[in-house]
Amino acid sequence: VSSLAGKRILILEDEPVVAMLVEDMLVDLGCVVVGPASRLDEALLMVECEELDLAVLDINLGREDSFPVAALLQSRSVPFVFATGYGDCATPFPAAPVVAKPYLAHDLYAAMQLAVAAA
């Protein structure tokens, strides 16, 4: 049983197939998935309304990026993990772990544990 079992985790991912993949990985870890949201406004609303323990944010959402969601999460002290197709990219949130796509379930799990530990 993973240490994240029962946690409420927001997924922000604009690619549906990838969103499903992440969702399956989280479910396998025993987490409760919130979303997945595929757009920025949608995600912001969920952060506002939902009780969250953690978030997995795709950085690039087509024309926009997910940094506003990250900022809101930070203001609410909710830890989060970035996922990105860009190589070693630096984000405005240096404390947040970054996993590079494509990633394996244990990569994601390690990053989420790191985020929770740092929070």
Next chain:
Amino acid sequence: LADQFASAKLWSEEERLAALARYSILDTPREPAFDDIVRLAADVFEAPIAVVNLIASGRQWFKAEVGIGADELPLDVSFCAHAILQKGLMVVADTRDDPRFVCNPLVTGEPKLRFYAGALMETPEGLPIGTVCVLDTKPRPEGITARQRLTLEVLARQAMTHMELRRAVALRDEALVERSATEDALRTHSLLLERMSEGVSLSDENGVIVYTNHAEDLMFGYEQGELVGQHVSVQNAYPPEENQRIVEEVIGRLKSEGRWDGEFLNRRKDGSTFVTASRITALQIGERPHWLCVQRDVTHEMVTVDRERFLSVLSDRMRAAPDPITTSVIAGQALGEHLGAARAGYGEIDETGEIVRVQRDWTKANTPSLAGEARLLDAFGPAIIAELRAGRTLVVEDFETDHRAGPEYASTWESIGTRSMIVVPLIRRERLQAVLYVHEPVSRRWTTEEKTLAKAVADRTWSAVEQARAEAQLRETSRRLDAVLNNASVSIFLMNEHQECVYMNAAAERLTGYSLSEAMNRILHDVIHHKKPDGSDYPLHECPIDRAFPEDNNVQGEELFVHKDGSFYPVAFTASPIRDETSRTIGTIIEVRNIADEKRARAHQRLLIDELNHRAKNLLAIIQGIALQTFKNVPGAEGARAAFDGRLAALAEAHNLLTRQNWESAPLTQVVAGAVSPYEGTPRRFDISGPELALPPKTAVSLALALHELATNASKYGALSVVGGRVEVRWDVAEDRLRLHWREHDGPPVEVPATRGFGTRMLERGLAAELGGSVRIDFRPAGVVCSIEAPVEGLRP
């Protein structure tokens, strides 16, 4: 005491001291003659003390003494100072009875003197300068005997006689030294006068010669002393009325300035004339005024001066000529006109040494030019050409009588209308290069001066023509270089050793916004590189470009320059030192390229690669997602899915590596480390080593996938499937071949698999084809060994 001396009527203290000083005896060493005197005095008196005592200013000084052991004593303890106040002998039988001495410290204290007898030393003029005296520590109430008195007086006179003798000897020595110096000086002066190259004569106020030196006699052709007693007019060559005028001028000048300088026309004894540069000075000898004349023959110098002046003017004119042809014509004209010849010119000899080429020459009216080409040998014959080739100046007075110009060549001479000529050859690098010629239609006897002049003109013409040619070439080279530099797209700067700008090409002017004249002689750094992008000052000593000069080596790099308008622009530069012939660094050449466009292009390219990579990664993530959904509900597919995920991850990792290298190449070490990283553990299980090698993108991806397969296989069945198993990945490069070995250790016994899976096929076919080499997998019982061998040539991007 001094007052007492002064009060004596016969002499003053000054006179007395002056008299003493004349003997120059004070503070001189001891002398035997005086020592004998004191020894005799002490002996005759049987006294412990005897002294030859001189009374100086403030002290008494002993020329000789026994029993005192000092050179001098102060006057205030002196007995003799009293003795010299009276004529003759002074005797003090008991000092305690004498009021003058009873309080004297030498009486009251040691050595407790009780007896004194002193005889006066007087100069011939009667001035007392000292005494010869004896002293005793016992009183002598009986006084002294007549014999002692006589002895003391004689000894005092004897001392004085020695003083006189010393002085006489000193005076004689001085006189001797003085006289020999005078004689030496006279001898030296007369030697100087006789050896001088200038003529020197001395005459009295009536113009009668009283002395002539050797050079003067020689110059005028007279025997030694023959001119003495004659009137100076025998020496000058002017007619009487002219002579009168010159004499008046000389006398006037002597009165006003004390001397006359000028040139003088003279007559020798044999009647021939010559010119001198002369200086006449008035001087008084005895009561009478005399004239001293110093002069030298300048006849030869005048000819030389004339030639030098001609050549100097010619050189100036040739230097001003715009091209080599004009230079040679100027020389021909100057020489031809000066010698009154018909034709003069300058011709160059071609490589074969046969053909002379004259561009243009100078000719007198109605004389044809020789401009054109001619075969020298054919025209003038071997004898004349041999002279020229030997470097000898050819002088022909008349070709009909000159044996070198044989009759078979007469037609040449006639065709060019020439009977007589001077031709000066120029030999350089052992070859006849050119000739300077002067032609006359009539026979002519050329003087030595004319030949000398022709030769001198030839020398200068060659120099001038060569120089004009070099300058023309330099101008041409310079024009070409300017064209090259100013059409170059790269900016070029030149700095001198003070790092001041001395040149900028047109591209540099466009780049910086400054014209060359604005930047000229300013420290280049201060003009174009004075600020950092943050606006702060950029000091010269920090600038890497300027280090090219001080550190004396090529420096390359990128910098930000400041445009005249204040904006910054990025540049790539190469700064190289410029060296002179002695390899000393004398400046710096700087090539500069504006790289703003390149930088933009590079940034854009980076952006594209990042975007591409992002999309590829997203695609991989999507493929991963699809695979997951596909396998999700297939029973027993978990293994397949894990294998798929691992392969996908290995592919993504290889992509990451290539993205970091702009998809140009990937370092072998990182490819290996990245591929096996999911299986690395603590403690480390992989031992990776080998020389670095850059792999092309496609090779890197193939190798990464292949290694992933090996690692996966090892983790399932091989060394990595048990605790303590290890894998060694080593490679080296030798003879242009890469040899890489994967060796598993400490794993379970290996069994050869029944079928060849994806991994094995990937390795043995895919990778081998990609590398252009061979891949072999050995399922050895002790551990799997995979050997990869490939030519390095194909592995370089």
